[in-house]
Amino acid sequence: MTRLVGYSGSLRKASTNTGLLRAIAELAPAHVSMDAASLAGIPLFNEDDEAANGKPSAVAALDAKLRAADGIIIACPEYNFSMPGVLKNANDWLSRGGSPFRWKRVGIIGAGGGQFAGTARAQYHLRQNLQALQAIVMPRPEVFITNNEEKFDAAGNLTDAETRRYLARWLEAFLEWVEKKP
Numbered sequence: 585m586t587r588l589v590g591y592s593g594s595l596r597k598a599s600t601n602t603g604l605l606r607a608i609a610e611l612a613p614a615h616v617s618m619d620a621a622s623l624a625g626i627p628l629f630n631e632d633d634e635a636a637n638g639k640p641s642a643v644a645a646l647d648a649k650l651r652a653a654d655g656i657i658i659a660c661p662e663y664n665f666s667m668p669g670v671l672k673n674a675n676d677w678l679s680r681g682g683s684p685f686r687w688k689r690v691g692i693i694g695a696g697g698g699q700f701a702g703t704a705r706a707q708y709h710l711r712q713n714l715q716a717l718q719a720i721v722m723p724r725p726e727v728f729i730t731n732n733e734e735k736f737d738a739a740g741n742l743t744d745a746e747t748r749r750y751l752a753r754w755l756e757a758f759l760e761w762v763e764k765k766p
């Protein structure tokens with residue numbers, strides 16, 4: 585059994601990035617479990633709060649899930665040419681007291697609006713950030729989905745067949761990256 589954990593940098597209910605993770609769960613072969621994690625409830629990092637109260641429960645729960653995973657998939661939206669603050673804030677918390685990303689195989693995917701970068705700029709900032717957390721991020725293939733308003737329904741479910749086929753090929757490559765550790 586290969587255990588994957590996925591989470592999204594968007595907290596909205598109809599998030600297309602969270603929808604990408606649901607699509608991956610549907611595409612996963614039988615020997616793969618796909619657990620959904622969430623960044624909801626993680627407070628803003630404050631070193632004084634950390635000193636007084638330690639890790640918030642939402643951070644501790646996410647940390648435990650990541651440690652138990654063989655592979656981690658992060659769906660990264662693009663906000664103002666970078667990753668959303670909720671994602672960076674979560675990584676700042678997770679970096680404290682020993683990163684759960686150490687030795688972990690990570691895949692980054694993302695969906696954005698219009699014909700622009702498909703979240704590439706945000707993903708490259710996230711890649712840089714994950715260097716600090718000692719993650720082993722898959723170099724390629726990459727997933728830069730453009731025009732998400734046409735490829736997902738109003739609830740954030742992936743409806744575009746070509747994108748789903750591409751995602752299936754990406755998942756195959758990611759599983760090889762996770763399972764075949766040289």
Ligand SMILES: Cc1cc2nc3c(=O)[nH]c(=O)nc-3n(C[C@H](O)[C@H](O)[C@H](O)COP(=O)(O)O)c2cc1C
Binds near residue numbers: 601664665666703
């Ligand atoms: C504050 C904010 C900033 C954004 N900045 C960008 C941007 O720089 N580039 C981009 O392609 N889309 C940008 N968008 C559009 C998001 O990519 C789009 O809303 C996307 O659907 C968000 O992901 P989600 O569907 O998972 O919530 C921005 C959206 C918000 C709310």
